[in-house]
Amino acid sequence: MSQPVLDVSDVDKNFGGLRALSNINLQIKQGTTHAIIGPNGAGKSTLLNVCIGRLPPDRGAVIFNSDVITGRQPHEINQMGVVRVFQTPAIFPDLSVKQNVMLPAFAKRDGAFRLNMMQAVADQRQLESEAEHWLEDVGLLSHQHQLVGSLSRGDKRRLELAMGLIQKPRLLLLDEPTAGMSRHDTNTTIELLKKIKLRGMTEVIIEHDMHVVFSLADRISVLAQGQIIAEGTPEEIRGNPKVQEAYLGG
Ligand code: ADP
Ligand code: MG
Numbered sequence: 001m002s003q004p005v006l007d008v009s010d011v012d013k014n015f016g017g018l019r020a021l022s023n024i025n026l027q028i029k030q031g032t033t034h035a036i037i038g039p040n041g042a043g044k045s046t047l048l049n050v051c052i053g054r055l056p057p058d059r060g061a062v063i064f065n066s067d068v069i070t071g072r073q074p075h076e077i078n079q080m081g082v083v084r085v086f087q088t089p090a091i092f093p094d095l096s097v098k099q100n101v102m103l104p105a106f107a108k109r110d111g112a113f114r115l116n117m118m119q120a121v122a123d124q125r126q127l128e129s130e131a132e133h134w135l136e137d138v139g140l141l142s143h144q145h146q147l148v149g150s151l152s153r154g155d156k157r158r159l160e161l162a163m164g165l166i167q168k169p170r171l172l173l174l175d176e177p178t179a180g181m182s183r184h185d186t187n188t189t190i191e192l193l194k195k196i197k198l199r200g201m202t203e204v205i206i207e208h209d210m211h212v213v214f215s216l217a218d219r220i221s222v223l224a225q226g227q228i229i230a231e232g233t234p235e236e237i238r239g240n241p242k243v244q245e246a247y248l249g250g
Helices: 044-051 074-079 097-108 117-137 153-165 183-198 210-216 234-238 241-249
Strands: 006-015 018-028 033-037 059-064 082-085 171-175 202-206 219-224 227-232
Touching: 006 044, 018 044, 018 227, 033 044, 033 210, 044 171, 044 202, 074 082, 082 153, 097 117, 097 153, 117 153, 153 183, 183 202, 183 210, 202 210, 210 234, 219 234, 219 241, 227 234, 227 241
Parallel strands: 033 202, 033 219, 082 171, 171 202
Antiparallel strands: 006 018, 006 059, 219 227
């Protein structure tokens, strides 16, 4: 079997006396979409935060493409290609759609001052055309000059996705991409994520909406009270009595 893109190994995470994650083992293969489902408070967001370096685990390791990333800073892990989209407060409502998309790419550039004016102008043009490319990709190009504060909820999600994609992620982490969306916006988001998946992107998606999960996931892990109680293909998970129980009992 090929090396997994992400390998979570024996991870524990406690908050005081609360064991939020207990002996988590998870391998995500290149080019697959892996959904993490489970009741509220199961530890899903905590697991994602451990993966992106926001929370240090109490035990265990996270390995990304053979590099141990446990203990690294979130921005280092991000630079390595692990990109989380949604649930980010990173949108600037008073800037335009295009300016927002340019921000993450701009932040990724080295901090060296551009003393050469021509170079600075060329850089700016390059960044703008990259931003336009990703806005077109998510279907927002016609909104590029609009202020972000005036976008619909669904369009904001598209924008956040473009802001993730411009960073050229090797692993995309999505925490509840369709939370609070209308059915129409949910379906549009599903189609968009399907398109990205078809290009071979590796994705981890946390999601409550089973329609979204079953539309996108190659494999599903079920988290309950900090433990993975089941893992398998969508068909295996659908028929698993332990999963039914965790949801009904949760
Ligand atoms: P989920 O995303 O599955 O709903 P979370 O990972 O957010 O679950 O939370 C798992 C458990 O850890 C919950 O009981 C939650 O209250 C607790 N928790 C999460 N973050 C913190 C924190 N920063 N400090 C203390 N407890 C936390
Ligand atoms: Mg959560």
